[in-house]
Amino acid sequence: MSEPPLEALDKAIIGDIYRSHTAYERLVELCDSCGPRFAGTAGEQRAATLLAQWLAEAGLAQVQREPFGYLGWRRGESRLEIVQPTAYPLAALALPHCPPGDIEAELCSVGGGEADDYRAAGAAADRLQGKVLLCAAESSGPSGQPPSHRRLKYGRAVTAGAAAFLYYNQNPGGLAVTGSLATRKPAPIPGLGLAYEDGATLLRLLEHGPVRVRLHVTAAFPEVESTNVLADLPADPASPHRDELVLAGAHYDSHDIAPGALDNGTGVVIILEAARALAAAYRAAGRAPRRRLRFCFFAAEEIGLLGSWNYVSRHAAELSQLRFMLNVDDIGHSDPGAESLHLVGCPELVPHFAAHAQAMRYPLSVHERLSTSSDHFPFVMHGIPAGLVENEASPERATGLVGRGWGHTIADTVDKVRPATVQSAAVVTARLLLRLAEDERWPGRQRLPAAVESDLAASGRLAELRQSGRWPPPWSTTTSDN
Numbered sequence: 001m002s003e004p005p006l007e008a009l010d011k012a013i014i015g016d017i018y019r020s021h022t023a024y025e026r027l028v029e030l031c032d033s034c035g036p037r038f039a040g041t042a043g044e045q046r047a048a049t050l051l052a053q054w055l056a057e058a059g060l061a062q063v064q065r066e067p068f069g070y071l072g073w074r075r076g077e078s079r080l081e082i083v084q085p086t087a088y089p090l091a092a093l094a095l096p097h098c099p100p101g102d103i104e105a106e107l108c109s110v111g112g113g114e115a116d117d118y119r120a121a122g123a124a125a126d127r128l129q130g131k132v133l134l135c136a137a138e139s140s141g142p143s144g145q146p147p148s149h150r151r152l153k154y155g156r157a158v159t160a161g162a163a164a165f166l167y168y169n170q171n172p173g174g175l176a177v178t179g180s181l182a183t184r185k186p187a188p189i190p191g192l193g194l195a196y197e198d199g200a201t202l203l204r205l206l207e208h209g210p211v212r213v214r215l216h217v218t219a220a221f222p223e224v225e226s227t228n229v230l231a232d233l234p235a236d237p238a239s240p241h242r243d244e245l246v247l248a249g250a251h252y253d254s255h256d257i258a259p260g261a262l263d264n265g266t267g268v269v270i271i272l273e274a275a276r277a278l279a280a281a282y283r284a285a286g287r288a289p290r291r292r293l294r295f296c297f298f299a300a301e302e303i304g305l306l307g308s309w310n311y312v313s314r315h316a317a318e319l320s321q322l323r324f325m326l327n328v329d330d331i332g333h334s335d336p337g338a339e340s341l342h343l344v345g346c347p348e349l350v351p352h353f354a355a356h357a358q359a360m361r362y363p364l365s366v367h368e369r370l371s372t373s374s375d376h377f378p379f380v381m382h383g384i385p386a387g388l389v390e391n392e393a394s395p396e397r398a399t400g401l402v403g404r405g406w407g408h409t410i411a412d413t414v415d416k417v418r419p420a421t422v423q424s425a426a427v428v429t430a431r432l433l434l435r436l437a438e439d440e441r442w443p444g445r446q447r448l449p450a451a452v453e454s455d456l457a458a459s460g461r462l463a464e465l466r467q468s469g470r471w472p473p474p475w476s477t478t479t480s481d482n
């Protein structure tokens with residue numbers, strides 16, 4: 001079979017997206033008209049309506065809304081004060097799924113919250129029992145490993161018998177940092193996010209003697225509903241591969257303290273723009289893709305990947321037809337032209353995509369590493385090859401900020417996003433999807449979920465996921481029980 005005329009479609013997509021301002025305009029509208037899009041709130045529902053409308057306007061078929069219910073979380077009061085050595089109020093933010101509580105206890109630092117930090121602080125000798133633990137949001141993982149996820153640092157505090165967990169930002173500016181503690185249930189102990197300055201104050205005080213703090217949290221746990229929004233670019237009915245599927249996704253929920261422009265408004269408009277340009281290019285060429293392309297906006301990612309777990313549960317019967325899942329999450333803070341492809345669970349595809357990058361004449365670096373903290377993860381656990389379009393330039397290089405940068409703070413707003421970064425990432429995303437839909441040669445393979453799980457268990461990662469409450473999944477993934 002001869003190669004399909006990728007060249008013409010490729011040129012059409014590149015020309016279209018680089019001449020369009022649609023993606024950035026939609027980011028502005030998404031953030032300004034919906035506000036924060038926290039899981040199970042009216043803001044998230046407003047965004048679902050907008051996304052369904054934009055998918056239809058892009059000319060996609062079968063625009064669908066897939067609602068699911070679960071136990072949500074609503075913020076109440078969060079107060080934190082130093083009571084010893086001196087009375088001193090601090091600004092604190094209850095972390096999603098923080099239970100209500102009134103606690104006064106001695107403070108103890110656990111450094112960066114890595115396993116070694118907990119050991120050094122006396123976790124094994126029960127020295128952390130009943131204490132309020134102070135933990136840095138960013139840390140260096142052991143021997144070149146990525147740093148532990150917030151939920152794992154918190155899980156270690158719970159295991160150590162702590163009374164509460166304080167999690168402070170490393171970026172100055174009075175920005176208390178947020179991030180969820182549990183999924184579909186109250187977290188076992190209170191957890192509060194702090195600004196860099198308050199973390200630094202507490203650490204200084206600890207150098208001179210005992211510190212006691214008092215915290216007060218109220219919260220509600222209502223039954224709520226969230227909705228995944230998806231649509232298809234159908235395959236050519238004459239294609240022998242018409243039943244195969246390529247999925248591109250991005251979560252559209254945000255935390256409750258900001259409109260989440262970077263995390264993940266940018267991912268949403270990048271996927272939308274890729275969908276729009278691909279649909280237009282195929283239409284102009286008078287043909288349809290060899291494989292069905294599906295675009296899905298996941299809800300409730302920030303409180304435990306609920307949307308993507310719900311998707312794999314609901315669509316269990318058709319996962320065997322899924323060739324690849326491409327995710328875009330939190331990418332807009334860096335330089336245009338510095339994109340990379342981060343593959344997860346499919347090392348065999350590194351040379352394949354590297355060859356594509358070369359043929360695209362685009363400096364797209366390709367690497368493979370396990371990552372568990374976004375919507376590709378439920379697919380990876382089902383043995384489906386997956387990847388993320390990322391930005392090689394860390395926020396540190398672009399902004400001087402470490403870790404999540406402005407993400408998960410009140411400063412995650414539209415003014416932080418550069419239109420050119422969104423445009424460039426949308427081009428890369430669309431060009432990759434074009435190749436995923438058309439490629440005849442495909443060295444990727446699905447793995448058995450049991451094999452993925454036993455590999456994770458052997459590497460110790462499954463135990464970490466259990467300790468952080470991220471395993472087992474929130475829904476049965478063999479039957480749809482939502």
Ligand SMILES: [Zn+2]
Pocket residue numbers: 251263264301329330374
């Ligand atoms: Zn995100």
